[in-house]
Structure formats: C-alpha cells, structure tokens
Amino acid sequence: MHLVDYSNESEEDDSVSPTYEQLFENSGFSTEKRPLENALGVIFNEKMNYLYPKITTNWDRNKLERVNSEIWNSYEKNRQKMWDFARKCKAKLRIMNVLQTMFPDDKLEVFCTGSTINGCCSVNSDLDISVSISNLNKIKKYIDVLFKLKKRLIQQRSELEIVFGSVEVTRAKIPIVKLKMFHRSKNPLSIDISLNNYHGVRNSCLLSAYSSIDLRLPAIVNILKLWAAKNNILSSVNGYLNSYTLVLMTIHLFQSAVNPPILPNLQHIYSDYFHKFEESEFELFGKIQNLPEMEENHMSVGELLRLWFTYYDNLRLHKIEIDIKRGTLYKCKQYPFEERSLIVDDPINGENTARCAIKMNEIEEAVSDAATRCMKGNFCLADIGISV
Incomplete structure (x- = not known):
C-alpha cells in the first residue's frame, strides 16, 4: 500500500492518494521548524483528508463494533492491574529504605518512571526507578553509587524478605542497576534503577498527562505493542522500534492526523509547567487542569487503529521526522550515510528516540x-496476529 504517483489525477478527488512530495506541498506540514500560533499547538495536514473515506468505508457497522470490543477487551486484559502496581510500589519502598541507610544525611527522593506510571503500561512489565540524591552530579559518582547499591542490596536481601536473581550494573549512557526481584509471585519483577534521571521523570510525567486526557491513547498503544512484538519488530537492541517511540507516534497521530485533534500539544499550552527541570519544581503526575476547549472527535478505536497503519504506510517512515513538542512532522533533509532510521524527536531533550530503528525495510513491510x-471489510485483530 505504498504511495504511487497520481500526478495525472484530478487534485479535487479526495479519494486519490497524493504522492509523498504532495503530502508536504501547500500543507500545514513543513520542512522548517517554526513556532505554532494556534491555541492547541498542533498542525493538521489537510492533504491527509484523502485517508478518511478509506478508513470509514468498506466496514460493516457490526464488524466495526466487534473490532472496537476486541481492542477494549485487549486493553482491559493487558493493562497494568492494581496488584501489579502495588507490588512495584512495595519494591520501590524497599529500595528506598536501603538507599536511606546509605545516604542518611542527603535529601533523597525515589520516583517510578517509564510505563509504570505513563498510562501505557502492560501487566507484568518492568519497573523503572529514578533516584534523586542531592549533591550528586557526576557520572563517575553515579557508577560508584550504583555499585555500592548493588552490594548493599545483596547484603540486605534477607532483611528485605526478597529474593534477587541477577544484579548487575550497566555502564550505558544512563548507568543503571538491573535486577530481578522475586517476592510471593511466580513472575519475577525486573527493575532498572538510575540516578538523578530528571529526563526520565519529566517524559513520564508528560506521557501520563496525555494518557489521562483520552483512554483511546493507551488502548491503541496496547494493540501496537502486541502487534510489534508478534512481528518481532519491538526491540531497539536488535535495530527495531521501542515502546516509547510507538507511544510518541500514536500521540502524533492523535494530534496531527485527525481532525478535530484528539490530543492538544501540552508543551505548547503549558510551556512553563513541562519545561521545568528539577522534580521539586512541579507537582508530578497531577491531573491536567483548564485544557482549552476542544471539539470532540468521535472516531472509534477500530477506526483509529486502521488509520494508524494506513497513515504510517502512506508516509515513508525513513524520510520523516515526528515532533510532538511542535505538534507536527517534517520532511527530512538529511539522511544517515549508510543506515536509515525513523526519526521521532524526544519531546523533552530532542534526541531521536528511534535512532536504533535501522532495519527500516522490515519495519515498513510490517506496517x-x-x-x-486492516483495510479488509471483515478485519479483526487476529488478522494482525493478536489473540483476544
């Protein structure tokens, strides 16, 4: 379903797919990054209007309702349950108690980050923890502290009434302690502990806010994670996508590929709130208040899932840059010399969250x-390998 050149067709026919170049020509999308002026902070590309007849036609209403039910049932089945969240909170508390014995005179804060609190978590997912320690600001100190933490955790495991599997320190860009914790559960809890990871806290806060606005976001992300895992393209280590990128791609869809938009650009509306750096400077994970008035979008989750695949199939993923901080996407001007990757800007630090996704042929083929x-009239989730 990749784009073909319809340059000889009438431009007035909305059912005809424009070429890749036409998607950016005379549209809201741009090759230049520029400030936004509208209240919601998002740009809708009117050239994408041709997709909507395809999304809504050739789909019996009863079959659409079946797909909607499948998506919501899958979300309910796979979303993080309260018992799962509770055991993560207990694990966080135990780790905090250990840290307090190590730093009795320092201001210490421990935050859950990542999918655990961003609203798009699956049951039995990993726990990411960011530890904020005052007067600790050098990477070398981070490594030293993490090794000491590893040693202390092993020493105190009997007091903590838990059993550890492997405990290791990784010297990555953000050094972490990785461990597996067993506690009255058949499924071990994998935990990653980082120090002063303000970026992780901030992007978790932002995604949590987006998820709280409309439950269609985590419902669609749940399906995309299952689909990507089924197709073996959910592994940044192996050159594919990561869950964070899938969430950002879905937020972009909800901002710029639907009209009216489902999600606003929160960093545009609440720039002071989401641009602050230290955790202590803002109330974490509070409910978003006083959103601008938005026209309601009535698209169902089935239609949105169909749109997600059709939209990203018609865009050439290796030639676009997605930026939810600016509420739009851009046509890339430069490409890597040998390897090509999808570009999805991190809304907090601007780095490419999909920089490891270099196996673009396989990713694009799966999409x-x-x-x-999904464009079949009798489409159901089993058609893309998802059992409900």
Whole structure:
C-alpha cells in the first residue's frame, strides 16, 4: 500500500492518494521548524483528508463494533492491574529504605518512571526507578553509587524478605542497576534503577498527562505493542522500534492526523509547567487542569487503529521526522550515510528516540502488511496476529 504517483489525477478527488512530495506541498506540514500560533499547538495536514473515506468505508457497522470490543477487551486484559502496581510500589519502598541507610544525611527522593506510571503500561512489565540524591552530579559518582547499591542490596536481601536473581550494573549512557526481584509471585519483577534521571521523570510525567486526557491513547498503544512484538519488530537492541517511540507516534497521530485533534500539544499550552527541570519544581503526575476547549472527535478505536497503519504506510517512515513538542512532522533533509532510521524527536531533550530503528525495510513491510490486512471489510485483530 505504498504511495504511487497520481500526478495525472484530478487534485479535487479526495479519494486519490497524493504522492509523498504532495503530502508536504501547500500543507500545514513543513520542512522548517517554526513556532505554532494556534491555541492547541498542533498542525493538521489537510492533504491527509484523502485517508478518511478509506478508513470509514468498506466496514460493516457490526464488524466495526466487534473490532472496537476486541481492542477494549485487549486493553482491559493487558493493562497494568492494581496488584501489579502495588507490588512495584512495595519494591520501590524497599529500595528506598536501603538507599536511606546509605545516604542518611542527603535529601533523597525515589520516583517510578517509564510505563509504570505513563498510562501505557502492560501487566507484568518492568519497573523503572529514578533516584534523586542531592549533591550528586557526576557520572563517575553515579557508577560508584550504583555499585555500592548493588552490594548493599545483596547484603540486605534477607532483611528485605526478597529474593534477587541477577544484579548487575550497566555502564550505558544512563548507568543503571538491573535486577530481578522475586517476592510471593511466580513472575519475577525486573527493575532498572538510575540516578538523578530528571529526563526520565519529566517524559513520564508528560506521557501520563496525555494518557489521562483520552483512554483511546493507551488502548491503541496496547494493540501496537502486541502487534510489534508478534512481528518481532519491538526491540531497539536488535535495530527495531521501542515502546516509547510507538507511544510518541500514536500521540502524533492523535494530534496531527485527525481532525478535530484528539490530543492538544501540552508543551505548547503549558510551556512553563513541562519545561521545568528539577522534580521539586512541579507537582508530578497531577491531573491536567483548564485544557482549552476542544471539539470532540468521535472516531472509534477500530477506526483509529486502521488509520494508524494506513497513515504510517502512506508516509515513508525513513524520510520523516515526528515532533510532538511542535505538534507536527517534517520532511527530512538529511539522511544517515549508510543506515536509515525513523526519526521521532524526544519531546523533552530532542534526541531521536528511534535512532536504533535501522532495519527500516522490515519495519515498513510490517506496517504495510498490517495496513493491507486492516483495510479488509471483515478485519479483526487476529488478522494482525493478536489473540483476544
């Protein structure tokens, strides 16, 4: 379902797919990054209007309702449950108690980050923890502290009434302690502990806010994670996508590929709130207040899933840059010399969250295959490998 050149067709026919170049020509999308002036801070590309007849036609209403039910049932089945969240909170508390014995004179704060609190978590997912320690501001100190923490955790495991599997320190860009914790559960809890990871806290806060606005976001993300895992393209280590990128791609869809938009640009509306750096400077994970008035979008989750695959199939993923901080996407001007990757800007630090996604042929083929399958009139989740 990739784009073909319809340059000889009438431009007035909205059912005809424009070329890749036409998607950016005379549209809201731009090759230049520029400030936004509208209240919601998002740009809708009117050239994408041609997709909507395809999304809404050739779909019996009863079959659409079945797909909607499948998506919501899958979300309910796979979302993080209260018992799962509770055991993560207990694990966080135990780790905090250990840290307090190590730093009795320092101001110490421990935050859950990542999917655990961003609203898009699956049951039995990992726990990411960021530890804020005052007067600790050098990477070398981070490594030293993490090794001491590893040693202390092993020493005190009997007092903590828990059993650890492997405990290791990784010297990554953000050094972490990785461990597996067993406690009255058949499923071990994998935990990653980082120090002063303000970026992780801030992006978790932002995604949590987006998820709280509309439950269609975590419902669609749940399906995308299952689909990507089924197609073996959910592994940044192996050159594919990561969950964070899928969330950002879905937020972009909800901002710029639907009209009216489902999600606003929160960093545009609440720039002071989301641009602050230290955790202590803002109330974490509070409910977003006083959103601008938005026209309601009535698209169902089934239609949105169909749109997700069709939209990203019609865009050439390796030639675009997605930026939810500016509420739009851009046509890339430069490409890597040998390897090509999807570019999805981190809304907090601007880095490419999909920089490891270099196996673009396989990713694009999986998206195209799903787009073809979901456009069938009798489409159901089993067609893209998801059992409900």
